[in-house]
Amino acid sequence: MGNINLNTTSVEVRDHRIGTIISYHGSASQLVEESRGKSVREPKRTFTQCSDCSQGCAETLTYMIRGAAVVIHSPLGCCNPAVQYVAGQAGTQVRNLPPQKVQAISTNISIKETVYGGVAKLRTAVLEAYKRFSPSAIFVQSSCAAGIIGDDIESVADELEPELNIPIIPIYCEGFKSKTWASGFDAVFHGVLRKIVKEPKTKDKDLVNVFNFQGCDAFTPFFEKLGLKPNLVVPLSTVEMLARMSEAVCSTHICETLGTYVSEALEKKYGVVQVKAPSPYGIDWTDQWVRALCEATGRKEAGEKLIAAEHERIKEPLKKLREKLSGKKAYIFAGHSYAHNLANIARDLGMEVIGVTTLHHDQITDSDSEELNTLDKLVKSGGDIKNFSVCNRQPYIMVKLLKKIKPDVLLTRHNNIAVVGTKVGIASIRATDANVIALYDGVINLGNRILEGLSSQKFYDNVAAHVKLPYTQWWLQNEDPFLFETR
Template sequence: MPYNFKNANLAVRENRLGSITGFTGDLETLVYRSECGSLKNRERCFSQSSSCLSGCALNALAAIRNVAVVYHAPAGCTAMASNDNVKFGQIAARINKTTNSVFVCTDLNEKDTVFGAMNDLRKIVEHTYSTYKPDAIFISTSCVSGVIGEDVDGLADEINEELPIPVIPVHCEGFKSRIWASGFDISDHAVLQGIVKPPKEKRRIINIKNFYESARPQITKIFNEVFDAEPQFLYCNSTIEELSHLSEALATVCICGTLGTYLGNALEETYGVPYVRTINHSGVTGFETWLRGIGKAIGREEQVEAYIKKQREIYIPQIEEAIKPLRGLRAVIGMGPGFTYEIARVLQEFGMTIDYALAWHYDYKYDNGQVPPALEHLLKTSPKDMKVAVADQQNYEVLNILNRYKPDVYFSRHPGTTVWAIKQGYAAVFVADEYTVFGYEGTLSFAKLIRDTVTNRSFEKNLAARIKLPYTKWWYEQSNEKFINPEGKR
């Protein structure tokens, strides 16, 4: 697809990738209809929760060191700012760095929605620069500033001529997409539009798109030893100077295709930086496939095989022993699509059965026009009638499924659904860290974590006995798709 970095607006995933938030069926149907382009969204007539794309976009940009995010929005929209300040400060401290990034809000009110607030926005941007001296300023729209038509793009162009740093407009109107992952693409587009420069030379750098870089020491060691390269983590702890050289990298990789599809494909198509499209690093199969994909892209295949052989001798016997008590266990999964299908694969490698796999949304293709690799791989290695759904973080659907299938364990990457499963009395594993199942050592630890979780059930049983849930017997007797309309009906 063509990439237009002269326009600050970007098509949302519903329009660009055909992404959906409603589906129930089986794995074979989902993949087949994705490949032939017939997959359609099913609307809900009742929704219990949702997420805003602005959180994904602005959190990513605020993670860059020494930048300013100016959010042209009501104060409530920046509730995440204090959390970001603490979180990204702690992440910087882990590598002995500091970050002076700031998150500023223009505090739009009722008067502003009638008369506009462009003069105030200009003053705030100028004051932000004079006070904090950031290396770049991102000016973001919100639902309110988008509805009243504030010309953020025009103001950014004007201030760009006046200040010695990049001033970049970011379009984060939350109402334009139901899919929070559209925010990932919006932040990538802003970086590509205003920060990344055309390449001058190749550097021994591999771009790695992730969230919070908790495996930074392990990945740095692997990249140094196996690939003779340094990882450039995105976006936590990166700097504007480092981001300006993304086009000079040897390759781009990502912890999941959902997070990296726009950046990876855009760098490849625009600047010729190879984007490694494989299943992700989770589990033995995923880790080895991921390493081989990188090795093939940069010509280090021999070194990859030597590393794999050495590590297998150490860890495979331990992993095989650890997964013995897991064989035959039944699981339900509820995560973002970039992890639902990957964790399902890992659990099946452990000998577990997937009763139901729920993804919070689903991209039936990525920016290269292909079905997500994780889903294609899963179809080859799983029962074709494996139950799957696109549940859009709807807890009432999750609890209905748990009550019906009564799995041995529930897996989620979001604490809000994990705790509800525990309240129902089910063992639950909160896969919070994107590197929980990274490499051989992570796979071994994950197997032990599952074993411990399903073995000690006293907490879940005691809590469930003392909790009254808001869901009635009537709801548990219904199909989990009770409030999902047929295709084409709103």
């Protein structure tokens, strides 16, 4: 199965498996070319202001699986259920689902366990999670401390699984193992594939796995137009929905970073076809995605009719948005392929994409398909992007990049990035819910958000006038945002 081996307890981290990098500056076309064969020479950053860890991405997926519990085998400071709780509650509301609690316990590894081992404490915590929550599955997340002392999480899971009669799924997401926090997504999917997904009892020719986050449900109404049903996984799904992933006819996702590893594994192991097209962001990519989806589900004619009808339906609002946004300059700062998605929509709206920064870059994907290489698609469909960089947040770099390039609007996904844009006086749009800006309506939705942001420019000017940035004059006046990167 290529890079995928479900017989091992943990998945190889992205850094090695698909050549993920976190530093680069140059052009998009150069990055595409150097990425073929994983030959990008990644600059070393000699100063780092902040970072994040794989466990955060693992939490994003596991905390909001309905009916499941999570045991975090770590010191207390490693887990942060509150953030996911807030995001998850918003998700349940927009999907009309009943409110849901995060069911999590930390083993609170202390100095004593780091010396004598923490397996006994882990066993107690798993039993406590079972008693308190009556869950349908328990995820056990590792951490740096658990990994360094070498606690045998697998044995605890194997020992307790028959006793509790539910899946107990070890997730190996130790922060030190990968410089890319997105490795936490792969760690969760690897655990789900090993321990939850079942051999298909039957095949459902209308069921499509859609790998997404806890956003609104834009997919069910769209799929109904084609007689399809989405299996929306992973956050807010149930353990039963995860077990049924093998019964779907095909899989698709809202970004390659999230969905390619699991989709590839489902295709290789259970014959669940991976939809080979960029995610449905922007008119042209949505057309390609609908065609690939309809080919995989045997609905080619219905797909062509739907494309024509959707183009007609959004023709007028799209025209108006293009008139207002044409020539406006956009800068994109977001996670790997989601940044490509945002850039493609911005171009669709007639905007000039004057720069993109992605939080990491995967040189290849887990699939062999060129159709999933969205950076290549972006360059081929809309031309090169001269100012293209890869940077794992780092506000000290962002401030300089934005001040230097001066876009009209900053498109982001993450809260802390939008704040940096706001502080330097740029209309900053936070497109957090990826589902809101997906499909044909998504282009209109993002266009309207951008117009709102531009109409508030006075607010951004005021914020910038009153904010004191925590950087020295030397750094702010220095021309080069990448001064601390060396090859």
